Structure formats: C-alpha cells, structure tokens
Amino acid sequence: MTKFVLVLPFLFASSLFGAGAEGVNLTAEEAFKIGSLPVTNSMITSWIISLAIILVIRLLVGKTSLVPSKGQLFVESIVGGLRNVVEPIVGRKLFFPSFWLLSGLFIFILIQNWSGLLPGVGSIGYYDETGKYTSLIRPGNADLNMTLALAAVANLAWLYFIFKYEGLKNIVVHIFGNKADKNEVGIYTFIGLIPIFFAVGVIEVISILFRPVSLSFRLFGNVYGGESLLHKMFTIVPGFEWIVPVPFYFMEILIGLVQALVFMLLIAVFIGLMCNHGDEHH
Numbered sequence: 001m002t003k004f005v006l007v008l009p010f011l012f013a014s015s016l017f018g019a020g021a022e023g024v025n026l027t028a029e030e031a032f033k034i035g036s037l038p039v040t041n042s043m044i045t046s047w048i049i050s051l052a053i054i055l056v057i058r059l060l061v062g063k064t065s066l067v068p069s070k071g072q073l074f075v076e077s078i079v080g081g082l083r084n085v086v087e088p089i090v091g092r093k094l095f096f097p098s099f100w101l102l103s104g105l106f107i108f109i110l111i112q113n114w115s116g117l118l119p120g121v122g123s124i125g126y127y128d129e130t131g132k133y134t135s136l137i138r139p140g141n142a143d144l145n146m147t148l149a150l151a152a153v154a155n156l157a158w159l160y161f162i163f164k165y166e167g168l169k170n171i172v173v174h175i176f177g178n179k180a181d182k183n184e185v186g187i188y189t190f191i192g193l194i195p196i197f198f199a200v201g202v203i204e205v206i207s208i209l210f211r212p213v214s215l216s217f218r219l220f221g222n223v224y225g226g227e228s229l230l231h232k233m234f235t236i237v238p239g240f241e242w243i244v245p246v247p248f249y250f251m252e253i254l255i256g257l258v259q260a261l262v263f264m265l266l267i268a269v270f271i272g273l274m275c276n277h278g279d280e281h282h
Contacts, residue, residue: 026224028143031136041135042143049111049140082106082264089268091276094165098271101157106264109150109219112140113256116227117249141223147216154267155212162274174274176201211270215263222259226252 028040060071082103087095090102116139140146162171178197182190230252233245 028138028145029135040143040145041138042140042146045115045137046112046140046146048137049108049115053107053111078107079103085265086268089265089272089276091272094161094271094275097165098157098161098268101154102264102268105150105154105267106260109141109263110256110260112146113223113259114253115139116142116223116230117252139223139227141219142227144216144220147220147223148212150219150263151212151215154215154263158267158270161271165275171274175204215266219259219263222255226255 028042030038031041031044032039057075061069061075083095083099086099086102090098141150166174176198178190178194180190180193180197185193226248230245230248233248236244
C-alpha cells in the first residue's frame with residue numbers, strides 16, 4: 001500500500017502538467033523532424049512501446065525450455081488465455097495463422113491505452129517562444145492517425161486471410177448467396193429470396209467498407225475521452241487535485257483493457273464469420 005501511495009503523485013503528475021489550461025489537444029503535435037518527415041509525440045510513444053514490448057517479452061521468455069521459467073510461464077499464461085478466447089471464434093484452421101495478428105493487436109493496443117497513466121506521458125515537453133506547451137510523449141491511441149492505421153492494418157490482414165483460406169468464389173457466395181434451404185422453403189420461395197439476400201449482401205459490403213472508420217473512431221473516442229476526463233478532474237475541485245481523479249484512474253485501467261479486447265474480438269469475429277464453418281471442414 002505504501003508503494004502505491006508513493007507512486008500515485010507521479011502518475012497524476014503526467015496528467016496534471018501535460019495538458020495545460022486548454023486541456024488535451026485533439027491532434028498530435030510535431031516534436032521534431034527527420035529530414036522532411038515530421039515526427040509527432042504520438043509516434044514517439046508508439047515507437048517506445050513497440051520496443052518495450054519486444055524487449056520485455058524477450059527478457060521474460062529468454063531461452064525457451066520444457067521446464068519454463070517464471071517469465072516464460074507468465075507469457076505462456078497470456079498466450080493460453082488469449083487462445084481460449086480467440087480459437088472458438090476464428091476456428092481451428094485460422095487460429096495459428098491469425099493469432100500473431102490478434103494477440104499483437106491486443107497487447108499493443110492495451111499498452112497504448114494505459115500509456116497515458118504512466119509518469120512522463122504528457123509531462124515531458126517544452127515551451128516555445130510564444131509560451132505554448134508541446135508534450136514530447138502523448139498516448140498513441142489518443143491520436144486518430146494511430147487508430148486509423150491500426151484499423152487499416154487489421155482490415156488488410158482480414159482481406160488476406162479470407163482470400164487465402166476461402167477464395168473469391170466462396171466469399172461472393174457467403175455475402176450474396178441465398179442462405180435459405182430449398183428443400184425447406186420450396187423452390188418458388190427460394191427463388192423469391194434471391195434478390196432479398198443479394199440486397200442484404202450489398203448492405204454487408206457497405207458495412208465492410210465502413211469497418212475501418214468505426215474501429216478507429218471507437219478506439220480513439222474512448223482513449224481521448226478518458227484523457228480529457230482525467231485532465232478535467234484535476235481542475236474541477238481546487239485543493240483536491242490528488243484525490244478526485246483516483247476513481248477515474250481505475251476506471252481508465254478497466255476501459256483500456258475492455259477497448260483492447262473489443263478491438264481484437266471484432267477482428268476475430270470478422271475473420272470467423274467468413275472462414276469459420278465448424279470442425280467438419282478442418
């Protein structure tokens with residue numbers, strides 16, 4: 001308990017000093033340039049988190065063995081838990097090809113969501129000549145560009161999986177085909193349902209086109225909203241800056257976990273709906 005109390009002020013410092021009077025900026029800010037390429041504060045956070053994930057997993061696992069170390073056991077527990085969630089959705093055939101994508105998305109998004117609670121994120125920066133504060137480190141998922149990129153990568157991977165494991169013919173039949181059983185509904189009803197199912201297929205294609213938008217805005221909205229809420233809690237009751245935000249920190253931990261799970265599970269469901277036909281095909 002003592003350790004938590006000692007760390008708490010440093011955690012709050014990241015939100016207390018990072019936003020300034022204007023609150024959280026809606027867009028990421030340019031920190032510096034590499035040649036003509038602008039590097040934003042959200043890009044810096046994403047690079048740091050990516051490197052940290054690789055190094056931590058490497059240090060935890062080390063050299064794999066039949067008798068696992070504590071670090072290897074920890075990583076295997078996470079992998080086993082994610083497998084129990086993902087495999088029934090995508091199916092046995094697609095589990096191993098897609099697990100690297102789904103687990104990677106979950107871990108990366110989870111750490112990104114929680115990064116705003118870490119000391120230094122938002123509080124490490126500088127003031128320019130006009131007195132404007134620019135943070136060098138910003139939560140990556142509080143930048144719409146990052147969530148759009150994650151959604152684009154996930155949907156491109158989804159296209160790769162369905163074309164590789166289903167093929168164009170099965171995809172067209174799945175989207176536009178008549179799902180009714182001819183023997184149960186009769187030939188005339190079956191024929192009458194063809195244009196209806198085709199219209200439903202057109203609607204499904206439109207929904208597929210909008211998936212990257214819905215995925216990215218859902219994640220961005222929750223993370224950015226959480227960051228703005230935390231900053232607001234520091235100013236809403238003067239004199240109680242270190243007390244009022246405490247419940248909201250725990251809420252943000254939960255929301256960060258839920259949003260990472262939702263993103264991963266939605267991609268898994270998209271894959272499973274198209275490719276998971278039951279064990280009889282495996």
